[in-house]
Amino acid sequence: MLDPSIRDQLIGIVGKQNFNDSNEAKLVYSYDATPNFQSLPDAVIMPENKNQIQSILKICSEAGVPIVPRGSGTNLSAGTCPTEGGIVLTFNRMNKILEIDEDNLTVTVQPGVITLDLIKAVEAKGLFYPPDPSSMKISTIGGNINECSGGLRGLKYGVTKDYVLGLEIVLSNGDVLRTGGKLAKDVAGYDLNNLFVGSEGTLGVVTEAILKLIPIPETKKTLLALFQDMDAAAKTVSAIIANKIIPATLEFLDQPTCKVVEDFARVGLPTDVNAVLLIEQDGPPEVVERDIKVISAICREGKAVSVKIAQSLEEAEALSTARRSALSALARLKPTTILEDATVPRSKISEMVRAINEIALKYDLRICTFGHAGDGNLHPTCLTDARDTEEMHRVELAFEEIFEKAISLGGTITGEHGVGEMKSPYLAWKIGEEGVAAMKAIKYALDPKGIMNPGKIFAKDTRKRVVL
Amino acid sequence: MNQKIKNEIQQGFKERLDYDELMNCMRCGFCLPSCPTYGQTDQYEAASPRGRIALMKGVVDGIIEPDESVEKQLNLCLGCRACEPVCPSGVKYGHLLEEARDIIQQKKKHTWPVRVLRRVVFDELFPHKKRMKRVHYFLSFYQKSGVQKAVQKSQVLKVLPGNLAQMEKILPNVPSRKEMKDRPASLPAEGTAVRKVAFFTGCLMDTMFNQTNNATIQLLQKAGCEILIPQQQGCCGALHAHGGEKNTAKRLAKQNIEAFEALEVDDIILNAGGCGAILVEYDHLLKDDPEWKERAAVFSRKVKDFSEILVEQNFIDKELSLSNQVITYQDSCHLRNVMKTSGAPRRLIHAIEGITFREMEQADQCCGSAGIYNITEQEMSMQILDYKMSKVKATHAHTIVTANPGCLLQMKLGIQREGMEDSVRAVHLADLLLEAVNNEGNL
């Protein structure tokens, strides 16, 4: 429960209509897209500008009230689940594109802008913002920055952090910090931009961002390579990259994933093969033609049973859009879908796919796999039922083994979905106790009262590591 | 709402809401951009499909009570079902909503004026064709006798709440008793019959929009269809099912299934998406009734919008033309999202010579009519309508085409609110096509 005097002060800042602590509001801001996490906040607040956020943070800092910044709540690590109560802070009223600077190739936005709206707005001017998480039609830029989201174009173009040039951040004590700028180079001190990217709302509130744009590629071409042998598909991924070709997109989908996606989207995805690679190349027409030819040949050498090239831009677009629905489409099959985000060096992708299949067998679980194979980033997704506690226990053990395997291959527990609350018990597995101590020191320096998204990233206890 | 009622509603939710379906929502948020109420509330999560499903689940799980705020949010939902085709997980939101509303209606004690109004509309009027007609005779008299003019002039209408006064003006000219004579049980095709179909007349469509039904029948005849019109058919029950009167809806469904079962036809044709959506879901409505389940499924499979049949019968190869004008098409939500018809109407309009078809942005989003929503949730309805009209205006259309009576009235209301009566008209697709096929330019 919020102290009545604090409640009054907060209402004083944003006005009655932008502060909501009704039953209904508390419930609908109690979750994100992470299964099995739900916890009610004490209130939801919808500020209009930086100044209001400064005042809100000052009050909450003094009173020790937790602040949970929230974009569209699509994260998959319980990053916006208010597990310690407090105030959910939304950016639905801070969703403007402030400037598209065609001279400097930058765009300046408020955090609540929807990713796809931004992409469309800059494309209308012949410019390109590559980070395109599958959730882009609803995710916000604030969320993308704070998770350092990747997307289908990550292989060639990188992830969100590669496009953040400058940020405006309100710190927990109400101070405003500006990092970076419209600059191609900047080494004035520590790189604070990169500190805040992927900080999951635990260091401060992003109130404005300057993002880098690039010219839009002239054209693109998409192909589907079909495999009966999953291992052959995974090896082909490494082979393409080893051949010094970097496609814009290189996605992997196994058969069950293809089936559900086709069920939903009806775009002609094959459902009778064990694995499919969705590959896209963009750039000048000659380069695209040449690369697609070489990629096709590599796929065939790698035992692809067939290689199909999309005949039009519309068909290509439909295939990528269908791929973006994979996770939600898998939810058709079972009540609960738990997905992981383990990432390994690209050369290790086939080893990882094999390990996932073995682990699924060992724990008698149904795990489907799809993901950004070209980035070494797979999404093994377990189809289960949260009501079945015995199976849920096996799911947990299986994922622990998957994490362990990824780390032993030189990988990480999360490539793009963040640690949040869900993976916090495993953080030390990847970065060690020293890593956790260094991160905690940073957290304490910037948020000494610990009001910013508490309970996220750092766990009370690290899981005991399984010994394989 | 007192505690006892809240407990009863909660119990009802626990017993009757499909928990697997609630869990099927994995909360990805992919449906949010398609939801008009989410858009119009500055992206308030509670006014979104994901939020509403979470509210229902929250009540079942006992995390919250079903208080006024929950009920209000479920009422604010248009029931347009735009959230369904975009949901990769295939959540059947419409069924969840319908069940939840039915439970709330049954447990709730309405104030007496609401009780009376609901009785009149749901029990006394819509299920009875004769009574519907009588109301229309009265309306017809009202419009034709000069009383309407007098009333409008007298400013009496100013006392009507909100947009009711505006609505009174947009009612179409209702046919007189003579014009609304009973339809014959069958009508021949023009030329040789190549197909035999049954026609579902609907209640509003056969009274207030009688002319559109006439037009549809003529189009079907021209397309080579022999048409059977069973006399025992009645109201489709959509208003009842969506308004929390499921039992009456089931009774009406059975009546219609019986009326059409006797005929040997593969197609049951109609021209109102709002009615069609419930007809294609009679199998769901009667899913717990072993005697009717299969019969309902057979019925539902046969239901089609007239535009689909026209396309199948190559109506687009006929000579169709109209004077030079820009035409835009507003989808009927239930036609698009539930009956899955969105291409056929556009193909038909495209086939008309002499016109320019200009797609409006977000034509697939609800216009705010939504059954009786524009009366029960006036404020939101008008907000959505004004937004819709801004999209219409951007096309510079002279003609807005729709395929459902509710949408048609709402578009007329929109035209009036914008003061565009002199330059823009709204017509039903069937009336437009008849105009195009009869156009002198074809001769």
Ligand SMILES: Cc1cc2nc3c(=O)[nH]c(=O)nc-3n(C[C@H](O)[C@H](O)[C@H](O)COP(=O)(O)OP(=O)(O)OC[C@H]3O[C@@H](n4cnc5c(N)ncnc54)[C@H](O)[C@@H]3O)c2cc1C
């Ligand atoms: C179906 C599906 C597909 C997905 N596909 C991808 C994918 O391809 N790639 C990928 O990387 N991710 C993916 N995600 C995960 C998720 O969509 C991304 O992490 C996305 O960036 C979250 O955006 P959001 O606006 O929903 O943020 P939220 O979920 O609301 O928030 C995410 C984090 O950012 C913080 N935050 C938000 N705004 C601010 C702010 N202004 N200041 C400070 N902190 C803030 C929150 O506290 C939280 O920690 C997917 C999710 C789903 C459901």
Ligand code: SF4
């Ligand atoms: S798209 Fe479907 S699964 Fe996703 S939030 Fe909406 S209803 Fe739930």
Ligand code: SF4
């Ligand atoms: S039915 Fe329409 S208004 Fe209701 S939640 Fe779905 S999209 Fe929104």
